[in-house]
Amino acid sequence: MELSASQLAQVKAIINRMTPEEKAGQMILTDPRFLETPGDISRFNLGGIFVNGGGAPPPNTIDSWILLAEKMQHHGRKSSLAIPLLLGTDAVHGNNNFHGAVLFPHNIGLGAGNNPLLVEEISRITSLELAATGFNWNFAPCAAVVDDPRWGRTYECYSSDTGIVSQLAAAAVRGVQTNFGTGKARVLACAKHFIGDGGTAGGVDRGNTNIGLAELRARFLPPYEAAIAAGVGSIMLSYNQWNGTYCHGSRTLITDLLKNELGFKGLVVSDWDAIEYLAPKDQYIDAISISINAGLDMIMASRKYKTCHEGLLELMSKGDIPLSRINDAVERILTTKAALGLLDAQRPELPSKIMIGCKEHRQIARKAVQESLVLLKNDSILPLGSKFKQIHICGEFADDIGLQCGGWSISWQGSKGKITEGTTIMEGIRDQAPMGIEISYSKEATVADGTDLVIAVAGEYPYAEFHGDSQDLGFPQDQEAFLSSLIKFDIPVLLILITGRPLIITPNLNNVEAIMAAWLPGTEGAGIADVLFSQDIPTGRLPTNWPSVLEDYKNSK
Numbered sequence: 001m002e003l004s005a006s007q008l009a010q011v012k013a014i015i016n017r018m019t020p021e022e023k024a025g026q027m028i029l030t031d032p033r034f035l036e037t038p039g040d041i042s043r044f045n046l047g048g049i050f051v052n053g054g055g056a057p058p059p060n061t062i063d064s065w066i067l068l069a070e071k072m073q074h075h076g077r078k079s080s081l082a083i084p085l086l087l088g089t090d091a092v093h094g095n096n097n098f099h100g101a102v103l104f105p106h107n108i109g110l111g112a113g114n115n116p117l118l119v120e121e122i123s124r125i126t127s128l129e130l131a132a133t134g135f136n137w138n139f140a141p142c143a144a145v146v147d148d149p150r151w152g153r154t155y156e157c158y159s160s161d162t163g164i165v166s167q168l169a170a171a172a173v174r175g176v177q178t179n180f181g182t183g184k185a186r187v188l189a190c191a192k193h194f195i196g197d198g199g200t201a202g203g204v205d206r207g208n209t210n211i212g213l214a215e216l217r218a219r220f221l222p223p224y225e226a227a228i229a230a231g232v233g234s235i236m237l238s239y240n241q242w243n244g245t246y247c248h249g250s251r252t253l254i255t256d257l258l259k260n261e262l263g264f265k266g267l268v269v270s271d272w273d274a275i276e277y278l279a280p281k282d283q284y285i286d287a288i289s290i291s292i293n294a295g296l297d298m299i300m301a302s303r304k305y306k307t308c309h310e311g312l313l314e315l316m317s318k319g320d321i322p323l324s325r326i327n328d329a330v331e332r333i334l335t336t337k338a339a340l341g342l343l344d345a346q347r348p349e350l351p352s353k354i355m356i357g358c359k360e361h362r363q364i365a366r367k368a369v370q371e372s373l374v375l376l377k378n379d380s381i382l383p384l385g386s387k388f389k390q391i392h393i394c395g396e397f398a399d400d401i402g403l404q405c406g407g408w409s410i411s412w413q414g415s416k417g418k419i420t421e422g423t424t425i426m427e428g429i430r431d432q433a434p435m436g437i438e439i440s441y442s443k444e445a446t447v448a449d450g451t452d453l454v455i456a457v458a459g460e461y462p463y464a465e466f467h468g469d470s471q472d473l474g475f476p477q478d479q480e481a482f483l484s485s486l487i488k489f490d491i492p493v494l495l496i497l498i499t500g501r502p503l504i505i506t507p508n509l510n511n512v513e514a515i516m517a518a519w520l521p522g523t524e525g526a527g528i529a530d531v532l533f534s535q536d537i538p539t540g541r542l543p544t545n546w547p548s549v550l551e552d553y554k555n556s557k
């Protein structure tokens with residue numbers, strides 16, 4: 001995010017008159033839930049506020065978010081520097097934070113569709129809906145390359161293919177940092193998590209990525225090179241270790257590789273309380289020293305924001321963190337704020353909130369669902385056309401918007417039920433079925449007499465981050481039972497999978513005539529029916545290897 005000469009001069013002038021207290025404050029980002037009083041924002045000159053999964057303001061509505069942003073900025077402007085705050089959140093598949101926003105397919109589905117222009121448009125829409133609430137920093141895109149689908153964050157990744165991740169992450173950055181006709185981006189993108197989060201042993205979230213530098217460069221670095229080339233303004237560090245060294249404490253990775261070799265000029269932000277892994281609990285000041293000296297610029301601290309401020313001041317006064325490092329961090333933060341127009345005298349108009357979740361945005365989401373679908377097996381079932389006259393849909397995943405949205409949906413972990421507006425898979429099929437075709441539904445695997453096709457929908461329940469780490473890639477027990485029961489049907493069965501990653505489907509492969517992966521489609525489940533009743537078969541391609549047994553199945557067929 002380039003600055004004009006006058007803007008750069010403005011930033012330098014501000015830095016020259018800043019006190020150590022003000023510099024330390026700008027380097028801290030905290031969660032409003034942990035503020036002892038909102039007045040701490042101005043008292044400590046905090047640089048930013050973030051609302052992460054689970055931190056939504058009550059009631060969780062668009063207006064509550066607008067009010068929260070206004071309140072936080074009000075306190076930001078009362079600080080001695082009166083510099084507006086960065087207001088960050090995870091809008092990772094649309095502005096997924098509140099009721100009424102449109103939720104796009106999670107990245108794994110976008111990777112299956114592999115359409116950079118569509119990914120850019122989705123990110124642009126998300127920025128519009130985010131900026132309408134007053135927030136200006138999206139902790140997206142996830143630029144991870146997934147190695148092992150047992151990782152609970154597989155669905156946040158586009159692919160296991162480094163080239164596809166690079167292309168789509170760059171497209172997402174361009175979309176997030178779109179300028180709204182003002183010549184300036186209004187929302188800061190954040191490529192994450194640097195680096196190797198998708199390559200940990202066993203797919204353990206926040207685990208250890210044991211690979212050589214050459215492999216790290218070849219497999220996990222290109223998406224960041226692409227994101228930087230696309231102008232990404234911030235990069236978030238990863239919780240994982242690389243060969244036993246935490247990314248958050250690695251000067252080799254942050255300063256030598258990311259800043260000096262790749263030439264990244266934006267700001268490097270920590271993950272949530274991630275620096276606490278760097279030192280024992282009672283030596284938080286050491287964690288601060290290690291991370292900032294390694295090249296971290298902004299600390300995402302929840303309950304320890306005041307300790308963080310005190311620690312930075314102490315480390316500055318003792319010279320444990322050179323003033324040049326502090327000034328570099330503060331310059332990167334203020335340069336980023338200037339590039340977003342936050343230092344301009346005239347505060348730009350917010351986009352109107354009435355377009356949040358509007359029909360046009362939902363149409364784009366529906367298109368993304370259509371393109372995300374991957375056909376894993378098809379014994380002359382798809383396209384349905386008008387072949388079948390009485391279709392019975394079964395399975396709780398067929399009629400539950402929460403289940404089809406997955407994690408990072410309204411809440412951090414997501415949840416089943418009517419969590420927001422949109423169309424379920426069953427509603428879409430009911431709406432799209434050609435005249436003369438009868439549709440029935442049951443949660444259990446039963447059918448009405450005369451049914452000539454069963455559409456069964458199964459999957460895995462919502463989760464986020466380490467809560468989703470899997471040992472065996474198995475379905476939940478009740479879903480295994482549901483899948484096994486499909487064998488009893490002596491009529492054709494189309495199985496649709498709602499899942500954030502490949503799951504072992506081997507034992508039930510022979511129970512069904514067709515299988516389609518729909519990943520985590522988001523609020524516009526109707527996109528699935530669009531494809532089912534079209535004349536085409538799904539065009540999505542596997543973004544990551546499905547278990548080899550499927551391959552075995554094909555061979556044995």
Ligand code: GLC
Pocket residue numbers: 050051052053090139192271272
């Ligand atoms: C989480 C995630 C990160 C997210 C951050 C703020 O722990 O690792 O992806 O952006 O916290 O919510």
